[in-house]
Amino acid sequence: xxxxxxxxxxxxxxxGTSVKxxxxxxxxxxxxxxxxxxxPKQSLMLMATxxxxxxxxxxxxxxxxKFLINHASLTLSTLTVTSAHPEDSSFYICSAxxxxxxxxxxxxxxxxGTRLTVL
Amino acid sequence: DAxxxxxxxxxxxxxxxxxxxxxxxxxxxxxxxxxYRQIHSQGPQYIIHGLKxxxxxxxASLIITEDRKSSTLILPHATLRDTAVYYCIALxxxxxxxxxxxxxxxxxxx
Numbered sequence: 001x002x003x004x005x006x007x008x009x010x011x012x013x014x015x016g017t018s019v020k021x022x023x024x025x026x027x028x029x030x031x032x033x034x035x036x037x038x039x040p041k042q043s044l045m046l047m048a049t050x051x052x053x054x055x056x057x058x059x060x061x062x063x064x065x066k067f068l069i070n071h072a073s074l075t076l077s078t079l080t081v082t083s084a085h086p087e088d089s090s091f092y093i094c095s096a097x098x099x100x101x102x103x104x105x106x107x108x109x110x111x112x113g114t115r116l117t118v119l
Numbered sequence: 120d121a122x123x124x125x126x127x128x129x130x131x132x133x134x135x136x137x138x139x140x141x142x143x144x145x146x147x148x149x150x151x152x153x154x155y156r157q158i159h160s161q162g163p164q165y166i167i168h169g170l171k172x173x174x175x176x177x178x179a180s181l182i183i184t185e186d187r188k189s190s191t192l193i194l195p196h197a198t199l200r201d202t203a204v205y206y207c208i209a210l211x212x213x214x215x216x217x218x219x220x221x222x223x224x225x226x227x228x229x
Contacts (some may be wrong), residue, residue, distance in 0.1 A: 015179075091160070108165070113160070
């Protein structure tokens with residue numbers, strides 16, 4: 001149990017195009033999901049908190065118009081990188097917080113990550 | 120959420136116990152201690168969490184000091200596949216965002 005999937009696992013795109021990354025909780029509901037970015041040899045950096053049915057909350061310095069987040073259901077959140085540029089190349093990781101299972105309520109489970117390369 | 124401090128790196132011999140310390144001296148009463156690990160190029164994996172009592176699951180044991188200012192994650196029989204970065208996080212339930220520090224890079228050697 002407690003599986004989070006991401007799609008795609010890797011993507012290469014041209015500069016100026018937009019890329020959508022999906023994050024799904026497969027066997028639990030998640031009112032809250034999180035999006036992180038990780039550069040080589042660095043720790044995960046929180047980008048935004050995504051709440052089902054409401055607007056995402058972005059961390060300081062993260063452009064909300066560039067990184068569009070939609071959390072339309074209790075099992076799906078999407079991150080769209082708009083007008084991507086080479087400096088957006090990174091490893092993007094989502095996590096979902098378990099709403100319900102008693103001993104693990106509030107525990108976050110992470111997806112496998114999506115590696116974005118912008119040419 | 121309380122700040123945590125971990126050693127930058129540690130080595131462990133395969134088959135031996137790996138003991139990873141974490142200092143969280145400013146932890147508050149309602150903050151849990153969570154441990155995750157990240158194997159290269161993968162998403163973080165949940166290991167274990169606890170509040171006051173020691174905890175054990177199929178992956179590891181978590182020992183929390185009585186004053187809750189520090190904890191130790193124990194991998195009882197480390198294997199090469201346990202080589203990863205281990206993150207200790209103090210987190211308020213119902214709460215909130217998980218902020219990652221630098222973690223401890225554990226090298227398990229044959």
